[in-house]
Each structure stands twice: as C-alpha cells, then as structure tokens.
Amino acid sequence: MNLSGILVVAQPEWQAQVVAGLQALEGVEVHQVEAETGRIVVVQEAEDINAEVAALRRIKALPHVMMAEMVYHYVADDERSYEMPAELQEQEEGIEGGIDRVGFNASQKQQAVPAFLNS
Secondary structure, eight states, X not given: OEEEEEEEEEOGGGXXXXXXXXXXXXXXXXXXXXXXXTEEEEEEEESSHHHHHHHHHHHHHXXXXXXXXXXXXXXXXXXXXXXXXXXXXXXXXXXXXXXXXGTOOHHHHHHHSOGGGOO
C-alpha cells in the first residue's frame, strides 16, 4: 500500500468543483481546504507505485486543477521491485538542480507563480 500527500491548487472560484471532483475519486481523501488561496491538501491511497502515479495523473486531469504535486510519499512493506516512472524521474531531476538551473531570475520566479498564491 502506498500513501501520498498531494497539494492541489485551483483558482478560488473553482475550488468547490475541484473538491467535489477529488472526493469522487477512489482512494482520495480531502483533508484541508484553504478558500483564500485555492490550496487543497489530499491524501491518496494506492496499491502500488504505478497505481499511485496513475491516480496523481487523474487528479491533474480534473477540470480547473492548476497544479497537483506529490509532496509526501509512504510505501508500506512491499517486496516487489519497480522501475521509477518517467514522470517521477523528471521531477527528481528538476529538484536536484533547483529552479535557478533552468535559467529563471528572481523577477521571473515571482511571475511564474499566480498572484493569489503569493499571499
């Protein structure tokens, strides 16, 4: 069994619809909703890493979801061996180099984040 902590962001005016969509997904529980910023914290339970990544893709595909990223991951005892999904490899490579590695300067970093998330 895999557990994931996922941060989901929706524009505040669409947050209720996004929460309803999340609650309709199997294995997903909404734990925190921040109305002012559109941030939603969910916990997802999946059978294995492949199901976990597939479920994260379903969350990202929900209408009005601006962003959904796994911020925590727990794997219960699992003796099976898995290849790391390409999507997670890309995220890991991006984290190692940091945002400056892709050529953003300080003003671009500020612009890259929607204004309502900077509060």
